[in-house]
Amino acid sequence: MKKLIAAASAALLFTAGLVGIAAAPAHALTAIDMTGQALKFPGGTIAGANNVPTIYRNSATVNGVVIDVVVTPTLVNATMTNLDKDSDAVTTPPPSQPAGALTAAELLQSTITPTTANGYVELNFKFYEGGTYTTAGTGIQLQLNNVQVNSYDLDYVSGNQFSEFKGFQTYNVSSNTTLNVTSQANGWTRFIDNQPSSGSNYADATGSYTKGRVKVNYAFVTDLAVRHGVNAASGGKFALDLSGGYTWTDGSGGSMAPAANNPNNTAPTTADKTMYIATGTPYYFNSSDFPYSDAENNAFANLKIVSLPTNGTLEYLNGSTWTAVTAGQTILVSDINLGKLRFTGSTATTFNFQVQDGLAFSTTAIFTATVVANSQVITFNNPGSKNPSTSFASGATASSGLTVTLTSNTPAICTVSGLNITTLTLTGTCSITATQSGDANYGAAQPVTQTFPVSTLTPQTINFAQPTGIQVSQTFASGATATSGLTVTLVSLTPTVCTVSGLNIITTALGGTCQIRASQPGNSTYAPASDVTRTFIVATATVQSLSQTITFAQPANYAVSTASMTPGATASSGLTVTYSSSTTGVCTVSGSTINILATGDCTITASQAGDSTYSAAADVTRTFKVFGITTASVASGTTNSSYSQSFTAAGGVGGGTYSTNSTLPAGLTLSSSGVLSGTPTASFNASITITYTENGVSHSRTYTLVINQAALLSQTITFAQPGNQAVSTSSITVSPTASSGLVVTLTGSTNAVCTVSGFVVTIHAIGDCTLTASQAGNGVYGAATNVTRTFKVFGITSTSVTPGTVNSAYSQTLTQAGGVGGGTWNILGLPSGLTYNPSTGVISGTPTAAGSYFLAITYTENGVSHQVGFTLVINAANAIAQTITFVQPNDIDLHAGNQLASVSASSGLLVTLTTNTPNECSVTYSVLTQTYTINLLDVGVCSLTATQNGDSTYAAATPVTRVFNIMAIITPSVSNATVGNAYSHTLAAVGGPNGNYTWQLISGNLGNYGLSLTSGGVLTGTPTVMSATGVSITVQAEDGGVITTRNYVVIINDAVRPAVPLALNLTPNRSLTPGGGNATINGENLCGASSVVVDATAAKIVSNTCQKIVFVIPAHNVGLVDINIVVTAGALRIARSFTYYEAAKPAPATDPTDNDVIITLSGFAPGSPVLTSGMKTTITKFIKKYPGYAHMYCTGYTMGPTVLAVDAALSRNRAANSCSYALGINSSLTAKAQVGMQETVVGNQIRRVTIRLSNK
DSSP, X not given: OOOOSSOOTGGGGGGTTHHHHTTOOTTSOEEEEOTTOOBOOOSSOBOOXXXXXXXXXXXXXXXXXXXXXEEEEEEESEEEEESBOSSSSOSSOOSSOOTTOOOGGGSEEEEEEESSTTOEEEEEEEEEETTOOSSTTOSOBEEEEEEEEEEEOOEETTEEEEEEEOSOSEEEEBTTOOEEEXXXXXXXXXXEEOSOTTSOOOOGGGTOOSTTOEEEEEEEESEEEEEEEESSSSXXXXXXXXXXXXOSOOSSSOXXXXXXXXXXXXXXXXXXXXXEEETTSOEEOXXXXXXXXXXXXXXXXXXXXXXXXXXXXXXXXXXXXXXEOOTTOEEEHHHHTTTOEEEEOSSOEEEEEEEEOSSOBOOOEEEEEEEESBOOOEEOOOOOOBXXXXXXXXXXXXXXXXXXXXXXXXXXXXXXXXXXXXXXXXXXXXXXXXXXXXXSSBOOOOOEEEEEEEOSSBOOOEEOOOOOSEESSOEEEOOOEETTSOOOEXXXXXXXXXEEETTEEEEOSSOEEEEEEEEOOOOSSXXXXXXXXXXXXXXXXXXXXXXXXXXOOOOOOEETTOOEEOOOOEETTOOOOEEEESOTTTEEEETTEEEEOSSEEEEEEEEXXXXXXXXXXXXXXXXXXXXXXXXXXXXXXXXXXXXXXXXOEESSOSOOEEEOOSOOOTTEEEOTTSEEEEOOOSOEEEEEEEEEEETTEEEEEEEEEEEEOOOOBOOOEEOOOOOXXXXXXXXXEOOOEETTOOOOEEEESOTTTEEEETTEEEEOSSEEEEEEEEXXXXXXXXXXOOEEEEEEEEEEOOOOOOOEETTSOEEEEOOEESSOSOOEEEEEOOOTTEEEOTTTXXXXXXXXXXXXXXXXXXXXXXXXXXXXXXXXXXXXXXXXXXXXXXXXXXXXXXXXXXXXXXXXXXXXXXXXXXXSOTTTEEEEEETTTTEEEEEEOSSEEEEEEEEOOOOSSBOOOOOEEEEEXXXXXXXXXXXXXXXXXXXXXXXXXXXXXXXXXEEEEEEOOGGGGTEEEOTTSEEEEOOOSOEEEEEEEXXXXXXXXXXXXXXXXXXXXXXXXXXXXXXXXXESOXXXXXXXXXXXXXXXXXXSOOEEEETTEXXXXXXXXXXXXXXXXXXXXXXXXXXXXXETTEEEEEXXXXXXXXXXXXXXXXXXXXXXXXXXXEOOOTTOXXXXXXXXXXXXXXXXXXXXXXXXXXXXXXBOSSOOHHHHHHHXXXXXXXXHHHHTTOTTSEEEEEEOOOBOOOGGGTSEEEEEEEOO
């Protein structure tokens, strides 16, 4: 084991702790000790302008840090001739100056002229790291310690000159000074010459550098302000020397008087502070943790610990040893910002503190440490060089899952919005600080600051490994290199502990915290590299450590769509391995998770810094490929035009294949090489998903593909006019065509006269037949203009001829309809004595012979003929007349069944009954009953003719024709309805005498389902209840007293239910109280998980699919808790589903173990909480088998995802009955009945209770 002499091991956790101090918040500035150093202001005469800054580059270099000074003058009732003139108030230094003293040109010499008495110029100084400041809001600011400012030549012949300072600690004047010291408003102290205006001028020629000189001493300064003025409206010349100053001599015995304190300083103020700090984890303070404000803008110099915390430990890193802080101890702010003050505790506590500006302490304030269960670490990788005007995601995360806050320290170079960073148009150095203040579950994280160049040049990075195991008085190579090959520059920010020589680091004999910064300023090709700062402990004694090695298996290649992966590296020591990414554009590190951002090579380094037993392990670096489809979008296309879109992938080894499961536009195919091509034949606007697969790993990307409809070609329909037809023509075939060659659709609008099937027109009755030809077009042709043709269907309408009598005049007029008229008649078979008129169709004359004559009658119009045949009876002269009685049939419902015809002759002879409309009705005669039956065949008009041709006694009767309507509802079925959707279906009837139908519902309760039937025949409403088997109804239509009915079944489908989240199981469902590790919720509709909350603690989501959510188990107190999730489909509470427990404690062998035991009771009757006899037997055996347990949990399970109150109550009652019965067996148990996680499995799995015995 490692033997510690100087207790440095705790400090070595700065691999994750102190290293972060180098990236502290913006106000934790790098401190530069200016003891023995000078700031120079060369560069010739600078006129300067009011409120316009002047930059002095390379004003000083201290321990390798280049200092730029920005001077901004503000004029108040004065004008300024020169901001800086190399030889003005002072032309040469006084004689006998030591080597290295400033020249007159290196002083800041200003000339001003007040416009009124006491007018002045205020010079504001800010100090920046070399090259980082370009304009307001840019630059990395520095804090200068131990700064001295000399003001020379303070009088002029026409008035008294003065200089004013504030915020300083002490000042020096000459022992024979001519200056008066007075306090001014707002903390300013004035040093004004007391000689009359006619007194001598302290010019360089006299060697007088003492009597009119003041030296002001600052312990700390970030913003320095100096005023030069005159108490009269006359000009004055001033010289400022920011160094130790010239020799105090004027040839008259003067010397530097002892230092005097600032007479006009106001103590700083502070305030109480409360922070979340993780239990058992050291928190390393920075200066921003202690509120500080100063009226004179003095820098925060020291912190005093007035009283110690009542709980926990407050420690200071003294050299390489952590020592307890003592009450009243004062600590330098620069030490705090090096991470040398820390607190560790397990319960809430307070301590008192004061802040100091270098002169005075504030009043006492209280620091409250709210100690919480968990620690967190910020992962914020350096972004590397970025181009101007670029926005990108920072990738900053906290291991807690809480949101990180970003702050820009250089707002003119870069800004932040949420977790995104935007570089502006200026080039320079961007500095961003990431913080996370914690909450009731997580302590505050150590802040992390990253600085990186903003440049259009080629980026470069610095490789500078973390030094470990470093001792005092040791020289070692840093190994720092730049990817550009340019030489890296090292700077020590802690020169008392360590220095640098080239690329070597040299530790002093002091020991303590060493902070080394590596930089590379770039050149005409390469942009400056982001600085890399390493902070490490220099131990004061030799420490021997055990060695360790890292095992880091080569990761497989990943698709860019993979959100993250766990590298799984281990150390032989068993210590936790940490990771870093050198390719932050491709992948970043968050704790032990690698976050994949973009395609390319991901390079991850695994490190283990060691501890009190093990030395640091050698880093192991692995590189794997992240590949993906890089095609950002797809081109749109046009129908009937060739289309080609190539997909590309990057980052992989190549040789993969492309595929898709999406429905592609008609005419397009995707090749395995990633080319989507073909000629689309139809418009398309939808998403397609393209998948690229390489070595079994796939990346998919979804695109919106639009195929626009090309301008359509026109087409016309040719449809010859059909000729007129006789009603006896059964059908004709027409041939409409389209110029496009597409098939024409033919429809008819006069179904009583003719109907259409394809191009065949079937003729039914006399009248006008109207046909319409249409062509709707396709992806090439637009719709054609419809063409309508009408032709006439004509025919003889006479249904019989009347009988005649021998030697009696006879006349019969035949009739026709439907035609255009003007046709001719032809009649064959007339008896002697009768003739016909071919134009009028009139039969006339005087028959001479009795008998029955069959007449063949033809009517012809434009070459088209219709023929019928009738029997003409010529009675003998002495025949007895007879008449036919044919009762008029009523209009009737088609479905009413066959009807008896009431027909007879007065002679008693048998009447012959025939149909004139064989499609609508027919007639049958029963010899047995000697009756005619009218058979109803179809809707429409039924026409029947009764004849009796007589015999030797009776003359033929005049035929009688009867016509009636056959009515029916013709709607064959009704469409299905859906719960919650508006429904409408119109019913139709034909054959009514008036064509005006009134509807009503005869049977079936549509109202129970939210539907009704209107009097106009419309089924309407919005269904409220599902009926999978259908609602049976009978509807009635009435027209002119004729009633027809029809039965229907209305199917009502269930509403389309939105997807709801279902949780089926949770594994594991228990954890030790510190948490850690992953848990998985398996279920359905879990896509888009945005929140997993365990009790009241938000858990980090590791991965998510529609069937699974994997999350990190947070810490929690002992107990059974709920888990609440929010996914795209909604929110779900998984009740009382996760158990936290403490580690098992040793117990006597006779005691029960700490492992829970559980049984399940299933088979409850539906709706019943009653235990069966079998359940009671099971409970009895279970409780008696495990007598040593203290607690019992009975959980009833109910159905999800929506739990009705009655279901939850039933489940709780079942659980309560189970616990109650068990207590009757072992009354020493504590019992709790509860409702468990919602179930989705039907049957007895829902109706169950679990009994769990536990000692927790």
